[in-house]
Amino acid sequence: MTSALFSQILDGLYDNKIVPYLGAGVLFDASNKTTGQAMPATSDSLILAMNNGQPMAPKLMYEFPRAAMNLELKRGRNFLSQFLTKTYGETEWTRAAIHEWLANWKPAYVIDVNRDTQLQDSYADEEHTLIVGVARITASQFRYRIYHFDGNHYFEITQDQVDPRLPVLFKPMGTPKPEANFVASDADYVDYITELMGGFAIPGFLKNYRKDKQYLFLGLRLNRDSERMVMADIIRDGGEPKGWALIKNPTDKEIRYCKKIGLEIVDADVADWLDVVGYGCEQKLTA
Template sequence: MDNLVQSLKDGSLVPFVGMRVFENTKATDGSTLPYDSDSMILSLNSGRAMSSRLMYEYSRAAMSLEHRRGRDFIVQMTNHIYASKEYELPFTYNYFKSIQPKYMIDLNLDDSGCKVYDDVEHFMITGISRIMAANDRFVVYKYDLDSKKYSEIDKEDLNDSLPILFKPMGCMLPDRNFIISDADFVDWLTEAMGGFAMPTFLKEYKKDKSYLFLGVDFSRDTYRMVANELTLNLKDGYVVSNKEEYSKKEKNFISAHNLQLIQNSTDEFLKAL
């Protein structure tokens, strides 16, 4: 276990964090935060369930809401889910705050990943979609410790002299860019397959690394495709999950990517570290 901690610190093992790490997180008003597709749909739709076809995956439901109420509505609702509530930092992020990994991938849309590094300078890359100006589907920022703010920098200035936080699905900070609807994912994945989902530096830096998947749901094609693009040329890794059953596609993904399944909850696994 000590080797895993050191690997997280030096960047050879990359934490890859998904929505399920919010499962035990409650806001101060007693409400829960989204931790899976169903709860995200309910949050986006003011607590109301949608048709079974739309409930299949939150990106599909978000696309329906966007068609009916506009893109601004989806952006505002996604931001509202997190910005309107006060909640403690989930245990996973608190753990990583204590060791501040050299490189971390955070699929979640809130600013919890940012808080992991809020006392050190760092780089942050956030995903964007459906833009016409360029093929790149990312923006690179640098965090200034004095002002506590992010400033956009040239993508060529990214390096490993500082910790790197990669939020490929977007973030509420510093600008509200979210990959959340079907159209967002289609655009992002299309450009990702063309090599435009991350800066050139990361394309080389990520090679031959191991990954620690925490709270990531591989039961749907979308996130298997996202994970595949972000970890191309990986070495191996671990999937921590306490699900009782895994689909054939999940098992195939784990096997094809040389990942070891650790049957445990994320919190208990990290506590053991």
């Protein structure tokens, strides 16, 4: 990453014109405080954790939602919710460096497609709005819940009650806190993406706020359709170019896709970004 590009992106982030969009790769350095094992966040690691450390059939190992659907059919939907709640809501993890960086400056809007609580923990000392994706519910056509955090507790609100002065944390794939809601299996994704495309998975106030915003994709690979379909609708109405995706050694598929939607690929990973913002092991910024 050149110094000029780094400065451009960083200025946009700190001016809240560029929105951080967090994928599984941002949790690469988070580990279990007791065992030292890495937090399962990537598709493969989640499948292994969900299946007692054992790989599943190759066609199921292709993607976590597919494997999750298989086990949901065998063991019920509650099994997935219990697994994700135990993993992310009951296990103590070390802090990921990317969240230390975010906590230091607290952007006005962050999108996090992981299911852990570290982003929420970064805002635990101030009021904020939390939007959580939900799927396969019958009580409403909407596929989100909105919570206000008052500095101590979350409580559910309507979008008419949202304070526009507060930062917004968007967790489309769910979180165990304040109550467990997750988008995990293929069936969840089909339902969520359908309503996302129809405009029912993002509150109206956020649709207005996101206009002309650009994005910095951190730790998100773009080889899989589920991630791409969720992302494409979440960033709708963005600026030009759409933003930058930090992808180390991008595949031809990722290169073609990013070119198609107007994303610039930066051949770097989260560790490289942490180095240049001063939260890594060393500075790797080169002119």
